[in-house]
Amino acid sequence: MSRENGSGAGEGAGGGVPEPEQLALIRDSVRKAKVPRAKPRTWRGAALAKELPVARVLVDKGVLHLDRYFDYAVPEELDEVAQPGVRVRVRFGAGSRNVREGRREGGGLIDGFIVERCAETDYTGPLAALAQVVSPEPVLDSGLLELARAVADRYAGSLADVLQLAIPPRHGRAESRAASTPPPPPAAPDPGSWRRYGHGADFVGALAAGGSPRAVWTALPGPQWAEEIARAVQATLASGRGALVVVPTGRPAARVDAALTALLGEGQHALLTADAGQERRYREWLSVRRGAVRAVVGTRAAMFAPVRDLGLVVIWDDGDPNHSDDHAPFPHVREVLELRAARDKCGFLLGGWSCTVEAAQLVETGWAAPLVADREQVRGAAPLVRTVGDGDLARDEAARAARLPTLAWRVVREGLKHGPVLVQVPRRGYVPRLACERCREPARCRRCAGPLEAQEGGAALRCGWCGVAEAEWHCGSCGGFRLRAQVVGARRTAEELGRAFPAVPVRTSGREQVLDTVPGAPALVVSTPGAEPVAEGGYAAALLLDGWAMLGRPDLRAGEDALRRWIAAASLVRPQGVGGTVVVVAEPTLRPVQALVRWDPVGHAVRELAERAELGFPPVSRMAAVSGPPEALAGFLAGAELPPDAVVLGPVPVRDAGPGPARRPGAAPVGEQWERVLIRVPPGSGAALAASLKTAQAARMARGAKGAREGGAEAVRIRVDPPDIG
CATH class of the missing domain: 3.40.50.300 (P-loop containing nucleotide triphosphate hydrolases)
Structure with missing residues (x-):
């Protein structure tokens, strides 16, 4: 298989390390006739290294059609430092489109790594020379290269992109201060x-x-x-x-x-x-x-x-x-x-x-x-878990008036006698989302259709996207004028609890400020999931509020994620033998709630796995999500040679998150209409699926599809094993 000089734009690829079997599927589709190996010609009369004058370089161009190695000549003055694994700078794509891209990145020079040194090259033209060895420190060894290649092939990505994740940016002073001598191994520990x-x-x-x-x-x-x-x-x-x-x-x-x-x-x-x-x-x-x-x-x-x-x-x-x-x-x-x-x-x-x-x-x-x-x-290590369902809330006057059921108030009051109490709230902020009290239709801005949010101190509603105030809202569906909170945020909950327990300090932990630990003294700690601080001696009690908000998400993992977040919070509570109690506000008949009460996450996972096996859902099957504008997506699928046992689900419109919220990978750019398909294959065909998607994307980029390189309007985005398929 031929290899390229960095100044060319051919189709060769190469490498001297073992590669996964699925890569062969990609290489077969672009294989060219072999050419006789030749010694490198001198470049502009420069003297080359006497031994192994060819450096095989992986250039840092994270695009699939350039996911290969390129041959460069090693000047004599760089012979000693240009060793496999070091960072180098090279000129790439002289006289071609790649040079114009390179100039934007720094005068035609781009970064790369030397993969190996060779005596010959199978490129027939004159080789460009290495421009610079950035550092003599070898940071890319064969083991890391093989791992990165395996990860790139599994996820239908480029080797350069994986190495950007794997190797941290260089810092010159750190190279002289890093340790080199290992300490002696310790003794074997007691279990x-x-x-x-x-x-x-x-x-x-x-x-x-x-x-x-x-x-x-x-x-x-x-x-x-x-x-x-x-x-x-x-x-x-x-x-x-x-x-x-x-x-x-x-x-x-x-x-x-x-x-x-x-x-x-x-x-x-x-x-x-x-x-x-x-x-x-x-x-x-x-x-x-x-x-x-x-x-x-x-x-x-x-x-x-x-x-x-x-x-x-x-x-x-x-x-x-x-x-x-x-x-x-x-x-x-x-x-x-x-x-x-x-x-x-x-x-x-x-x-x-x-x-x-x-x-x-x-x-x-x-x-x-x-x-x-x-x-x-x-049983000896877990706290006591009690539930409050919809029926209990309907009969509870305190819950209707203040959102917290009577049982929760009693547990908080008793827990504060012995230590801090944790309150987990699904959302941060004050009142992130509101809905019509009569028909439950989400309250939206008349200007941009963004979500309306309540403000602290009783101020007028405000749009969460455009920021415009809304003083005279009414429901467009039923004409109602009264609102209710869909999910009450952490700050609002802290405010309510502070009024109910005026003598008790209230602390919040969330995105703006995440607490690591709190003292063991009585206090109310209001936290979003994942931001719960550790209490000295453990929490005396915990409230898990608005469980329906986590269980009601339209996602395959909603129940699993809710149980994981509940157990993570409840694990910070003292054992039930010393009074530790957890109250979860969620329907007690639901499977994740029952798993929490029994403290049986393994049983819940086993049952979920059995159901997914019946339906053919991950992880029993392998799946990829492909998203893009409708025409680009249709063209991509038409050109992809998917495995014969692949099932294409969709396309469906990509949910528009609007201009406000942070975007997830694969989300449509603001103002554009995108679609997504899910491609499912049975066990054993995952490598073939990744290889086919990688080949199709590489061919599309090589043809120069509009926007394909810059992620513009015609971009098609691939994610193998997407975490969210809801």
Whole structure:
């Protein structure tokens, strides 16, 4: 297969590393006749390196039709530093459209990585020379390259896009300060609280002995989970191997970091989070790549951390949406760590207080073993859960007047005698959404049809999109003039509770200000899901309000996500043996509510998996979402050679989020009409589906479809395994 010079615009591709089988499907569709290999010609008379004068470069052009390697000549003066894995600058596409793009990026020079050095090239013209070696630090080794290629092919994306996620930006000062000498391995730990689980001690022992167990771990409520992860990491380090832990946000990363420091001391692990800043994050990343640090704790991007001799990968709370990257090709941490566990033959631990359907599938297929506590341990660690349904609310005068049922008031009053009380509210803000009290029709702005919002202090309604005040609203459907809150926000709830309990401090935790911890003194803590602070000694009680708002979302994962968020909040409450109580305001007959009452997230996930298997929904099947303008989408589907067992669902209009809310990946640009199709294939055809979509998108970009490169009006966007198919 021929390879290209950076100054050309041919169709060749190449690479010296093993590639997944599905990539062959793409390569077959663009394969050209081989040409005889030739020694590189000197470029403008420059002297070339005497040995291996060809550098095979991956250019940082995240477009699919350029997802290949390009050959460049190595000048003699760069011979010593131009080694595989280093960052370089090259001229790309001289005399072609690519040069014009390159000038916009910096005078015709673009970034890239040297993949390998060769003695010959199969490009027949004169080779352009490397322009610059940015740094002699090799940041891309063969293992990371193979992993990135596998991820790109699984998600129908480009290798350059994956490497942008995998390798942090360079910081020159950090390269001289990164550590290079690894500390001695620690001693094997005592299993500690792992003994609470059926095979917990055996799991830790197997890691310490050099084994590679794979487990789905349903953690008991309480704060011990961070120390339990730290003990699993210590056991892996004791066997002379490395460990990688990925958590959804910086707050749990800090807890695991503190637990590891307490067990191992300073210098034994690295913390890779965006909060660390560019210099520190790159310095820590380099220490890991050099082998000076063998354990890593981090957020999403840490899933690619180049840990030496990897012995264990851990993901905590895999259902959290922060584990799914919002940049192309949208990889999910769970899937990437599964790839790493299979490639490196290392241990795998998926943990959380709840259990996702994907985790249940790993156990059902036998890929991982369950790691759970018996029912006696669960009952001893979990709080008492009580429910308030629609019938109770209808008969409750207090609930009709103040939105909180009498049972909730009693639990709050009793809990405040012993400590803080947590109140979980599905939405932040004051009153994000209003509806007609008579017919429940959403209240919308007469100017732009945006949602109307109530303001603090009794001010006039205001549009959440255009900001125009609405003083004389009436319902266009029934003519009503009275409004009700669809979902009351956290600030409004805090205001109501503050009036009801004037002597008790009220704290809020949400997007504007997320609290990490709160004291153990009596207080009301109002929080949105995922922002709940940890209370010293645990919360005395918790209220889970407006459960219908989470359960009523038109999404396949609505019940699973609601249960996960409820259990995460309830796990911060004291055990029922010392009075810990949780009140959930939701219909008690619904399956997620019953799973919370019984504290049985695994049973809920198993039943959800069985239902999805009957309907052919993910994760039993593989699915891709393709969205774009109607004509562009129809043309893309007509040119895509989908697997014969693929089922195309749609097209349907993409929901218009309007100009106000943040856009999700694949959402239509403001003011444009887009459609979306879902393409479903049975197990075993996922690789073929990704390959066919990648080939069709690459061909479309190579033809120069209008807007295809810039993401304009004719763009078609692909997302494999979309998290939201509702």
